[in-house]
Amino acid sequence: MAAHPVFSFDDVDNDNTQMLLEHCHLQPAEPGTSNGTPMSVDFNALLGPLIPSPNPAPVSANMFSWIEATGPNENDYNYVCIVAGCGQRFARFEGLDCHLTDHYKNEYAGRLPEAGTHFTCPVTRCNLPLKESEHVYRHLRSHVFHASKQKTGLDVYREMFPDLRSCGFERSPLLQLEGEPWICGWKNCEKPFDDLTQFVDHVTSHMDDVSSADLDELGTYHCEWVSGIERTRCPQSFLNRRCLRVHLTCHSGDRACACPFCGALFTNRTKFKDHVMRRLPEGEATLSCALCQKKFATSRLLKLHCRKHVKSVKCAYCDVVMDCASAVAKHMKLVHAKIKNEKCDECGMTFGIKADLQKHVAAMHEIEPKFRCRSCPKKFRWEKQLREHEKTHLENYIANRYLCHKCPMKYKSGSSLSRHFTSVHNLPLPNGFNRFQYKKCHDGFYRLQTARCISKEVIEAAKLHV
DNA sequence: AATGCACTCACGCAAGTACT
DNA sequence: AGTACTTGCGTGAGTGCATT
Structure with a gap:
């Protein structure tokens, strides 16, 4: 049985690192087993054959690609107009280019939006608001640019995985070019x-x-x-x-290529290849992280991941150690300085991060819960709540997945287990952690995470201060 | 072209709180 | 102790720039 190659932290580029497994008074989470047999994946069986398109199919609501493969060879592709309700195919880029200009001439040129309204980009799932017809024109030209880059992306894909039909990512944010010259x-x-x-x-x-x-x-x-x-x-x-x-x-704003599946744009082909390799089907990723057992398809991605484990910058005001200076700066701003510049217009509540404000507005000031269970009539305000709830409909659902290592108690949430640690076992936080953290083990249960990888400089500096 | 590194931003996990 | 709801903030993905 072939074993996965196991990455050692000695392989991290920075030689000044070492792995510390801090047992403290606690047991670490289940030690990972990183051996196993790499699966051989039959992409054809997994993803189905490539779809020839002699009869153009309607553009689906989920489609976001100006390009489609129609066969295994280099020239087997079509450009597809993804303007809502169109779906016309073109063998050459120039065909799509002229066709989009026709869309503009027929539907927008010389017109004004209705009073008090604006134009909306007609491209499926774009819908960007645009003030004037000229803005529509320029914005559509950015879509043409995007289409040409997706063709380059398709070529890169075919060099690497000729049969792959998805990158595994959701649709990426689009070109938010609002039509100014x-x-x-x-x-x-x-x-x-x-x-x-x-x-x-x-x-x-x-x-x-x-x-x-x-x-x-x-x-x-x-x-x-x-x-x-x-x-x-x-x-x-x-x-x-x-x-x-x-x-x-x-x-x-030039880019080397765009993903033909999710639309994400990349500055060079190397970055795009990283994107391709990140979400390969399980079994293709055979390099294992020694600390968390997460698997990666390339040593480059593994190294990028491992660098995040190596904590090399310490906060000047507490024991928190993070992987880079900007992360510590952000921590100091949020935790110690308590700078909160993002204010809610509805209730005046302030937040340190814009995204937190957006979550707050969505949760507190949107009246109707929008996440509906597919198996029962329940509705939820938070996507996470819905996901947790939907698990309860599964046959093998186990409610209490958070395990105490000191006694047989099990809890449904990490929050409850943390409270149990402090109230029943009087456990302080593990050294170097600012909160209890849990790791999902191979058996699907969560156990306390106490492993941390800290740079030698930080350790030596800590010794000097003792 | 590939790689290394520091950075930003969005996402998602865990904490905090209130109620039962 | 269980649960629901909301907030805090660490992490992963992607980026620009420099170097190899």
Whole structure:
């Protein structure tokens, strides 16, 4: 039986790390077993054959791809118009390009939205509000740009997994380009564009004017992009032209490719390949994290994951140790400084994070619970509540999954088990933790998590302060 | 092109609280 | 002790930039 390769923390790039398994007075969560047999996956059986499309099928509400594969070969694909109710197919990009222009001419050109309303992007599941017909035009051009990048993404997919039919991610946020003209910010240019593709090409063309004569006394090329009302110049400078060329993409909005399934855009192919490899079917991910047993398809993704386990920055005001300075800065802002700038317009309650405010508004100020159980009439305000409730309809449902390691008690929630630890066993928090944390073990039960990986620098610094 | 690293943002788990 | 509801905040995914 072949075993999964087990990643050791010695493999983490930073040599100054070590794994600490802090038993304290507690037992650690179930030690993970990382051996097993990698499954061989038959993608065809799992995902079904590729669907040929001689007879165009209607565009489904869930579809968000301008491109579809129609066979296994390089040229077996169609562009698909995903404007709601359309679904027309094109063998060439130019066909889709002209077709979307026709949509604009027939439905928006020269018209005004009804008084007090606005236009809405007709693309399925986009629905971005747009003020004027010109905004609709420019916004649709950004969709054309997106379509071309999804074709590049499809090509990358086919090199790696010719039969894969999903990336495993939900649809990504779309291009939120609200239809204002694109203005070139390169020094003394300010040329406006109505088409994103042309704008990107134009910005890139400024690189043709950059030569060694532009090097400063330190031998660097400066980015000449100016922006804002005060027309401030971008502070970035680079040792070679190629780096400046890559940097310009963050001003132009250029992207190397887009996922043909979820639509997410990526700055380069490497980032896109990471995206592809993250959600491969179970069995393809054969590299195991030694600490949490989570499995990954590539050593790069495993290393990215493991770096999160290595806590290397300590909070100056408490024992919390985190993986990077920005995480500690955020912790200090929220926990110690208690800075709360996000205010609810309805009740005045304040939050440290915008997302928390949004959750609060959705939960407290939306009247009707919107999450409905598919098996009974119950409704819930929180998606998590619905998910927990729906589990109770399963045949093998076990209510109490949180296990106490000191006695046979079991609880339905981590909250109840935490209270049990403090009230019955008088347990303090494990060293280095600011709350009890639980880990789901292989048997599906949750046990106390006490393992932590802390950098040598932090450990040495702690010794000096003792 | 690939890799490393620090950063942001959204998501989701656990805590806190109130009630039974 | 069980449960529901709401908040706090740590983590994962993705990004830009620098380096190899």
